[in-house]
Amino acid sequence: MTFSPASLAVTGGAGFIGSNFIHAFMANNPACRVVNLDSLTYAGNLKNLSALAGNPMYRFVKGDIGDAALVAEILAGEKIDAVVHFAAESHVDRSITGPEIFVRTNVLGSQVLLEESRKHWQSGAVPDFRFFQISTDEVYGSLGDTGYFTEETPLSPNSPYSASKAGADMLVRAYHETYGLPTLNTRCSNNYGPYHFPEKLIPLLIHNIINRKPLPVYGDGRNVRDWLHVLDHAQAIETILKEAVPGSVYNIGGNNEWKNIDIVNLVCDLLDGRLERDPGENRRLITFVKDRPGHDRRYAIDATRLKQDLGWVPSYTFESGISETIDWYLANQEWVNDVTSGSYREYYEIQYGGRQ
Ligand code: NAD
Ligand code: TYD
Numbered sequence: 001m002t003f004s005p006a007s008l009a010v011t012g013g014a015g016f017i018g019s020n021f022i023h024a025f026m027a028n029n030p031a032c033r034v035v036n037l038d039s040l041t042y043a044g045n046l047k048n049l050s051a052l053a054g055n056p057m058y059r060f061v062k063g064d065i066g067d068a069a070l071v072a073e074i075l076a077g078e079k080i081d082a083v084v085h086f087a088a089e090s091h092v093d094r095s096i097t098g099p100e101i102f103v104r105t106n107v108l109g110s111q112v113l114l115e116e117s118r119k120h121w122q123s124g125a126v127p128d129f130r131f132f133q134i135s136t137d138e139v140y141g142s143l144g145d146t147g148y149f150t151e152e153t154p155l156s157p158n159s160p161y162s163a164s165k166a167g168a169d170m171l172v173r174a175y176h177e178t179y180g181l182p183t184l185n186t187r188c189s190n191n192y193g194p195y196h197f198p199e200k201l202i203p204l205l206i207h208n209i210i211n212r213k214p215l216p217v218y219g220d221g222r223n224v225r226d227w228l229h230v231l232d233h234a235q236a237i238e239t240i241l242k243e244a245v246p247g248s249v250y251n252i253g254g255n256n257e258w259k260n261i262d263i264v265n266l267v268c269d270l271l272d273g274r275l276e277r278d279p280g281e282n283r284r285l286i287t288f289v290k291d292r293p294g295h296d297r298r299y300a301i302d303a304t305r306l307k308q309d310l311g312w313v314p315s316y317t318f319e320s321g322i323s324e325t326i327d328w329y330l331a332n333q334e335w336v337n338d339v340t341s342g343s344y345r346e347y348y349e350i351q352y353g354g355r356q
Helices: 016-028 046-052 068-077 092-097 100-122 160-179 201-210 230-243 260-274 304-310 318-331 333-341 345-352
Strands: 007-011 033-038 058-062 082-085 130-136 183-188 190-192 215-218 224-229 248-252 257-259 286-289
Touching (some): 046 058, 068 100, 082 100, 100 130, 130 160, 130 230, 160 183, 183 230, 190 230, 201 215, 201 260, 201 318, 201 333, 215 260, 224 230, 224 260, 224 318, 230 304, 248 304, 260 286, 260 318, 318 333
Parallel strands (some): 007 033, 007 082, 130 183, 190 224, 215 286
């Protein structure tokens, strides 16, 4: 039977995927209330959600997922039917230079959310409940030239980021097995699209090309990532939330593998045209740099289970998705300039007067 939440708590909704999910979900489900709990780290930007200002079905709460009292208050006060948990430290390079916050947020923060969700669900305050852990294919580790990650692939994370996400996935499994908490857990491949923080490869390339800055390519540039448009990810999450059996784990991906250097060349060439530069001009910005330590060689997702069980398939082709994404960044230079300068932080003060 379809699960139809009346009140959803989204964590990390001011980030890249969370904000895209909130827009898509609220458009598809206007009768569902959405409460967004986000601590607004460097990656959280309320401008991503400015279109929702004044919408009575939406509420923003500035706070940490590790704050048990706040989480309990939201779950009970808003009669939350489902928690969709995006909040995380999400950048591999940052996890290499500072792993501690990754453990604090991604492991300990997730445990607090799970524990408060368990209490809320066991209190019988809502007729049915889901805890939805948004995870990553990076928990499976790295592939060689062939093969795919399935849901049965053992977790074998290599970076502090992926280790912290795997830790949370394990806790989600444990809360389902031990307490029967109705959990869902998805592992998605690399996303791209609007509102992507320009420390990640694709928005960084676009930003640097526009500003004629070097394009750092790690190692030999032949590492492979499997790219999915963020709105395809959002649609998959909505489908799984409503239709999947509690306890399920699903991979999400669109069979779209690219070597990094090929993506870099593609974005350079598309922007040559858009920026009316000479053919090949942007490629001259490419700079091979020292490799990321422990750099996973290849990710590739087998999402057969999701297609077979729930009929989800991506709707974007990479060609249309990357073109639209480039156009979005060109049309939203103010957004990019704000996040690179950090001035978006003031937006919270202006919109909320510094209060919760
Ligand atoms: P992001 O870094 O853009 O956003 C993370 C959000 O979480 C930010 O708004 C931040 O303020 C918030 N946050 C961080 N710590 C918090 C805390 N302690 N309490 C409350 N809020 C906190 O990340 P993203 O790329 O949107 O990723 C979202 C989720 O999806 C993550 O769990 C990530 O592991 C997962 N994921 C990402 C990708 C990808 O390609 N970006 C792919 C698969 C899975
Ligand atoms: P990234 O967007 O950081 O995502 P993830 O590491 O989670 O897959 O990086 C995507 C790929 O691009 C990854 O193989 C590392 C590489 N990369 C570069 O070559 N140069 C860069 O400046 C960045 C940020 C990433």
